[in-house]
Amino acid sequence: METKRIGKQTVKLTLQPSVAAAACVGGKKESEGPLRKYFDYLSNDSRFGAKSWEKAESAMLKMCYSLACDKAKTPPSDIEYVFSGDLLNQCAGSAYAMRDCGAPYFGLYGACSTMAEGLSLAAMLIDGGFCSTAAAATSSHFCSAERQYRFPLQYGNQRPPTAQRTVTGAGALILKENGDGPYITHVTTGVITDAGVADMNNMGAAMAPAAYTTLTAHFADTGRTPDYYDAIVTGDLGVVGSDILRELFAIDGVELGVRYMDCGRLIYYIDSQDAHAGGSGCGCSASVLCGHFLHGMAEGQWKRLLFCATGAMMSPTTNQQGESIPSICHAVALENSRC
């Protein structure tokens, strides 16, 4: 059998599936941010009509997934595989959101890298001939994440400037075998990278080395250089982590320049929205990709985009036990023409 493997971490897809549609949903804070116009739905009610934050997150993701199916003109029953996961313990946000969807379901845990992980696997299963339609979906919610990872909101605890704010948002994306693009051309899968950072309030620093590792592998495996892409987009390194990533590349003599952007930095007005080091959470990169970036690709603003979502794979328990934060970054190339 022909191998699609072109390097230690990268595959070049043969068929190169097409994005059929994408949707994103956000909360109140996101509705006040610079990317508000790219969301399909923004709720002023952070509870999304539900009685708990966890149920709110599921309701938001379920709505987002329905919107994506609608936009792809594909009934949920025609989706052949769904890949989904989130930050909640036991990925419960996704399991409850998808319990009525009726599609074969693969649960993922990739922390904030989940959209890139789901997109990678969905694209590969289509490309490998296992299905012609697959979906990737994920979410995060500020209130469910705060009480799970840090403190209940009622404590009103202070966060340091390096801390990021979990985005209340969801993204869902439907891939099909054929379509008008953008096309998924390459998938670079991350290895777990642990640089020894143990500060839960500085995840950007913990994740930047993973982004560096994956991007470096992507360029080595494909023979491409950063300037091949119009946009290189990390998930949620935020202000601190994205500066570190630029610096790591600068040491190699590579200037990422203006083509490099970070979803966590883009989603809020960092200063006026008191967003500390920027956004984070599975819903950050998912909603910014599904809204802002895919919109820009459709308009021709970017033709070749490398989406590199990053995830911090610790849990509050391992952190309390003194462990550092293992991180990961998966990269997916989206291009307006097949290659």
Place this chain on the structure above:
Amino acid sequence: METKRIGKQTVKLTLQPSVAAAACVGGKKESEGPLRKYFDYLSNDSRFGAKSWEKAESAMLKMCYSLACDKAKTPPSDIEYVFSGDLLNQCAGSAYAMRDCGAPYFGLYGACSTMAEGLSLAAMLIDGGFCSTAAAATSSHFCSAERQYRFPLQYGNQRPPTAQRTVTGAGALILKENGDGPYITHVTTGVITDAGVADMNNMGAAMAPAAYTTLTAHFADTGRTPDYYDAIVTGDLGVVGSDILRELFAIDGVELGVRYMDCGRLIYYIDSQDAHAGGSGCGCSASVLCGHFLHGMAEGQWKRLLFCATGAMMSPTTNQQGESIPSICHAVALENSRC
């Protein structure tokens, strides 16, 4: 492109990757059970030399994965994809176990179905030409699971007879493009099924409908009947759930008979080990497949085995919020000849 899809939930693989090696590791209770001789390593120290239950679980999984690589005569650096997940919050057991493995890593959350989910995806990525070697690994630990899902062990709380005991165990399996089998021939991916059971102490009842749904889909999609298989093996329905599954099939006029077995029922002497309704946890079906069943297949005891690991996708939080338990079951056919 040729489609491998042969029904709503099932794909028939073309290449049909081979199991290159598998390993399993267990704890003290497992060392006293009827399947003890099939484990590669059994530890009398439930802490596996580590300082916390969570670190013990990671240490156990890491050891198991190393053993599997050794048995497959494959250095960990040659593994092209690792699929792993567990029951701990944020799947931390797997992330820490795999942080030095150096392989492209896909984190999964499938609760106790994780081994079947990992095996499905690893087989499909080989079959689709994305790699020639991939691994699936998972673990559970009685002590980390008890304090996370129920109570700290020190409380000494009583469990009802329908409760299952989380297996302290890990399983890891290496698949390769070519080999002497068993071969992965079919993958049937589960849809989330929620029959409304909300009792965390009766997960067998919650998961049995998911097993029924997936098995029914597998038989419909493949045109096979249960008697095609020498062994139909569910993950951890335990005593209660496996009786329910038999009954659900009996209503359809199908007697599963002696070919039907459940890993949770097999791993302990139910009565003399005070195992209540039997074993559960990702490590249950993983270790019983990687030890007992693959050993039996190698010896010719079973030629065609359908491995159907089940998972309960709730979290303690959703349960406390009154939610029922969404469940899933993924089925993978292992056969001694390609078909």
